[in-house]
Amino acid sequence: MKIVLLGYGKMGQQIEKFALKRGHEISLIVDKDNRESLTAADLADADIAIDFSEPAAALSNISLCFEADLPVVVGTTGWYDHLEEVKSICIEADQSLLYGSNFSIGVNIFFHVNKLLAKAINPYKQYDVQVEEIHHIHKLDAPSGTAITIAEGILGETDHKNKWINDVVGEGDELIAKPEELLIESLRIEEVPGTHTVLYSSEVDQIEFKHTAHNRAGFALGAVVAAEWLFGKKGFYQVTEMFDFNQA
Ligand SMILES: NC(=O)C1=CN([C@@H]2O[C@H](COP(=O)(O)OP(=O)(O)OC[C@H]3O[C@@H](n4cnc5c(N)ncnc54)[C@H](OP(=O)(O)O)[C@@H]3O)[C@@H](O)[C@H]2O)C=CC1
Numbered sequence: 001m002k003i004v005l006l007g008y009g010k011m012g013q014q015i016e017k018f019a020l021k022r023g024h025e026i027s028l029i030v031d032k033d034n035r036e037s038l039t040a041a042d043l044a045d046a047d048i049a050i051d052f053s054e055p056a057a058a059l060s061n062i063s064l065c066f067e068a069d070l071p072v073v074v075g076t077t078g079w080y081d082h083l084e085e086v087k088s089i090c091i092e093a094d095q096s097l098l099y100g101s102n103f104s105i106g107v108n109i110f111f112h113v114n115k116l117l118a119k120a121i122n123p124y125k126q127y128d129v130q131v132e133e134i135h136h137i138h139k140l141d142a143p144s145g146t147a148i149t150i151a152e153g154i155l156g157e158t159d160h161k162n163k164w165i166n167d168v169v170g171e172g173d174e175l176i177a178k179p180e181e182l183l184i185e186s187l188r189i190e191e192v193p194g195t196h197t198v199l200y201s202s203e204v205d206q207i208e209f210k211h212t213a214h215n216r217a218g219f220a221l222g223a224v225v226a227a228e229w230l231f232g233k234k235g236f237y238q239v240t241e242m243f244d245f246n247q248a
């Protein structure tokens, strides 16, 4: 496939390596030198775009791909307040988009087991639940998209919580969650690629369910595999739809 990379930072550069290894061609890299002048015509020659840019850029990049009739895989997080709006536009305009807060296989298994765990613990009211995410200090959004997906997975299976709230440790006063609120605690530490933990605590014990990314390779390979999966399809998809264990 001829791939356009929208964003050429930490992720864009790793995605390029995996795309080339899997026999694809990078037909255009959009970075700070050409992004202001980019038009739909510049994308005409490509088969698919992969966007790992930044929260404020994702919506305009998606619009440009739709205008160019170009399927797009969106790994950028921090724009999910607009998800329903983008979904409607995508479907009405007969376009193709796949998005995911996390493309690694490990985290997608984690998403699946997280729901099973929440369902199993739901009858036992003595356990309170909290989500913790740790990322590098350059991250622009909080909570992480992955933490939001984890929290939504728990909210779908528990009777004890009705919404998530976010506390960024060290920013302002510490936020104390009400019993019905699911706290997502965000920590920013040096160059951590991404660590997510779900904690169930009772007076007598604690259950910890944790995923630690050692590097960004799993995210980057997953994004290329997602592009291969989306190519030739029409419609609006989430990365979870690529995995058989979610279809049961
Ligand atoms: N879904 C997943 O599996 C994963 C998602 N992510 C998400 O991907 C995004 C990018 O992460 P990461 O690569 O680490 O971040 P980086 O900051 O390293 O890279 C982002 C790049 O996007 C560029 N950029 C800014 N605006 C635009 C634009 N309008 N068009 C194209 N490029 C633009 C930035 O350029 P400049 O610096 O010049 O402004 C920067 O080079 C984040 O939202 C992150 O949360 C990250 C890892 C995994």
Ligand SMILES: O=C(O)C1=N[C@H](C(=O)O)C[C@H](O)C1
Pocket: 077, 101, 102, 135, 139, 143, 144, 145, 146, 147, 193, 194, 195
């Ligand atoms: O910004 C990052 O680095 C990451 N972002 C994604 C997120 O917000 O969940 C995925 C991964 O955790 C790394």
